[in-house]
C-alpha cells in the first residue's frame with residue numbers, strides 16, 4: 171500500500187486546498203494529512219490564520235479524502251512523521267518547489283502544481299473571502315513580494331500588470347499566477363486590491379485609477395513625490411471607504427512597533443534627539459541612480475529614517491538638507507530636523523556607506539538599535555547606571571513584507587481605513603519632506 175503524506179494550514183479552506191488533497195490522494199492508496207497548530211504557524215512566520223485548529227481539521231475531514239489526520243507541531247517533524255508512518259511519497263504544492271528536497275533522503279518528494287486563481291464563490295461564506303490581489307509591476311520588489319504573500323493567510327496574488335508584455339509573461343509563469351495584463355482597466359476588473367510596485371513616477375496614476383475603481387491600494391514608497399498628489403490619493407480613498415497604505419515594511423513589523431511604544435513610554439525620559447541612518451551602496455545601471463527615474467538617496471531610502479523620527483516627534487518645525495552630489499543625484503544626504511523641544515538627523519546614502527543604526531536619546535537614558543534597525547530584531551535601553559540596562563528581542567521574518575501585507579488585509583477585513591502603525595498623516599509628513607528636498611536640490 172502506497173502511503174502519501176501532505177501538510178498545510180488549511181485556513182479558510184478553499185478549492186486550492188481541495189484540489190491539492192484530491193491529487194495527493196491519487197498519488198497512492200492511503201493519505202495522511204498534517205494540519206499545523208497555531209503555535210507552529212507562529213514560529214514559521216505565518217500570519218493572519220483565522221480559523222481555529224479544530225475548524226481547519228473539520229474542513230479537511232469534510233473532504234473525505236484524508237484517511238488519517240495528524241497535527242504538525244514543530245520544525246523538523248516532517249522527517250519524523252515520514253519514518254514513523256512509513257511514507258512513500260511526500261506531496262506539497264508547487265509554491266514550495268525546492269524547499270522540501272531535503273526529504274528526498276527519506277521518500278519521494280512531489281510538488282503538485284498549485285491552483286492559480288482562487289474563486290470567491292468557493293466553499294466559504296462571503297465574509298472574509300480570500301482577497302484577490304493584483305500586482306502592478308514586475309521588478310525586484312514585486313519578485314520579493316509573492317513569496318512573502320504566501321505567509322499571509324486570506325490573500326491570493328491572482329495576476330500581474332505591467333506595460334512590458336514579455337517581462338510580464340515571464341513573471342506570471344514564474345509565480346504561476348492566474349493571469350497577466352498589459353491593459354490596466356482589464357487588470358483592475360479582475361482584482362479586489364492592488365499592490366503597486368512600479369517605478370516611483372507611476373505610483374500616482376495607477377493608485378488613483380485603482381481607488382477610483384473601488385480597489386484597495388497597497389503602494390510602494392514613496393507613495394508620490396508631491397504632497398498635493400498624495401493628499402489627493404488619501405482623499406479619494408477616504409471618500410470611497412478604501413484602504414490606501416504606504417508599504418513601509420518597518421512600520422508594521424513587531425519589533426519596531428514595540429520599539430516605538432517603549433520609546434514613547436517615558437522610560438528614557440523626554441526624547442531630545444534621534445539619529446537614524448540607512449545606507450545601501452548601489453553601483454551600476456540602476457533605477458536608484460537614474461535622475462530621470464527620480465533616483466537618489468532621499469527618494470530611495472529617506473522613508474525609513476524619516477519614519478522613525480516622525481513616529482516619535484511628529485512634524486518638524488524646520489528642516490535642512492546637506493548632500494554629496496554626483497551626476498545630478500544625491501549619493502549621500504544628511505537631513506537635520508528641528509522641533510520645539512528636540513532635534514533629529516537622518517543620514518541616507520547610495521554612494522557612501524555608514525553604520526545603519528538608530529539612537530533615540532532622552533533625558534534619562536537612550537535606546538540603541540543596531541544595524542539593520544529597519545528590520546528590528548533587537549534593541550537595548552541604556553542608562554547611566556548600566557545595571558538598569560534592558561535588552562529586547564523580536565523576530566523579523568525573512569524579507570518582512572508579510573507584515574505590511576497582513577496589516578493591509580486586516581484593515582480591509584475590519585472595514586477600517588486607518589492604522590496607528592502608519593497613519594495617513596505620518597505618510598503625508600514624510601511625503602512633504604521628500605518634496606521639500608526635491609525642490610531645494
Ligand code: C2G
Pocket residue numbers: 177178179180181186187190206216242261262263264265266283284285286288
Ligand atoms: N495550495 C495549492 N493551491 C493554492 C493554495 C494552496 O495547491 N492556491 C496547497 C499548498 O501548496 C499546500 C496546501 O495547499 O500544499 C496547503 O496550503 P496552506 O494551507 O497554505 O499551507 P502551507 O502554508 O502551504 O503549509 O508544514 C506546512 C506546510 O509546509 C505547508
